[in-house]
Amino acid sequence: MKTRDAVIIGGGVIGCAIAYELARRGMTNITVVEKSYLSSGATGRCGAGVRQQWGLESNILLSKKSCEAFERMNEELDYDGDIEFHQGGYLLLAYGKDQWNQFLKNVELQHKHGVMTEIKTPQEALEIVPFLNIEGLTGATFHQKDGHANPFKVTDAYYKAAKRLGVEFLTYTEALDIVVKNGEIEKVVTTKGDIYTERVVNAAGGWSKEIAKMVGIDIPVYSERHQILVTEPVKKILDPMVMSFHHSIYCQQTPHGSFIMGLGDPNELKGYNIESTWQFMQEMAEIITELLPPLKELRVVRQWSGLYNITPDAAPILGNTPHLEKFYQAVGFSGHGFMIAPMTAQLIAEQMLGLEPSLPISTYDLGRYERGELVKEPNVV
């Protein structure tokens, strides 16, 4: 009989980081169950951005501490590769008075927590991105310490570090059921046999709702396709991630030289469809060539898509579950899980081990929806 102190369902950045943070604190008799290969879901499909420019204290702190973890990650995880963390900043574009006023409020709050975002006029934005089309632009905010990292490498670094500490990783293994007996978890049934455990972490990303259903819990999340594309690599011309809530787009140049860009479609249907469409590529092309005109010469080499796992307040659901204490949620990241993975994983591990939380994790608990205490973040695509 296989018995574990915990089973983590999902081998994305969240699951692998939680495995490492548990193992680092002494809980090494644990298994990560992944139905495909590591980072095959949302992690490996994301836009890779890491930003601290948020509009709520809780999100600012979570992302700031995560960013600091990215800065140290190659060394801390003793990684034999490079997570390719590049702090070229995030340039957030504001259009119209209302959005601009919200940005200014956000910056004030960010400064209070040591995120020293700079306020830029359209002319000053040109000093950062000289080929930016500033037509209609009200202003911009810029924070140099934001940036992007390689999601495959970050996940790989956590995986290798956790594995060295003794964590078991079962890839190509699907969790089929979670059996609850007398109000406690008994075991996880997988395609490779049963694993007896009292603790389960739901880190299943796009499929988190299905995992929660196995124990009869309905979590208020849904999945939605978001599309993305990448161009051929060229020499470095764009340092920061450029993001516009008005256009609902983001665009960055990776350290390798290719441009990655994505677009939020307000008409996207809920569900698990991750096929790519021509409509996305055309719409993306139209917006980005307006905003960053030199990009019109770049060839698109590939497009793909992944699932956002979205909550009613676009903030994640973290921590234990009412009525089933040892079923832990790390779900509903609503499109920004990668950038807060390091700190999220620490908070989950601390709670599982009964340690003092580094940040108030209760802000993000599942019970907030019943209590009506939503996390209202104004700064999301």
Added chain:
Amino acid sequence: MDKSKDVIVCRCSDVTLAQVQDLIKQGYTSVEEIKRITRAGMGPCQSKTCGHVIEREIAKITGIKVDQQEPHKQRGPIKGIKLGTMAVAEKGEKHED
């Protein structure tokens, strides 16, 4: 003499045969996984060359025959296409190229 360090498997991303063999031995046993670690198959040819070579290396080392391996995903566009070309297509204007 082992020449696997000099043999380029992926010409777009400069990935050597030695790198691929090393990863397979470490447990990265699909084209998808090797692609994500090395960038093999992410360049202009989109794995049309290296994909087959990597599948054969996986078969040699793991014993899983190529036709029994999960086929790796082929993504559009089939050929690189300029953003500018697509942008004018979206607007319905006449375009070159």
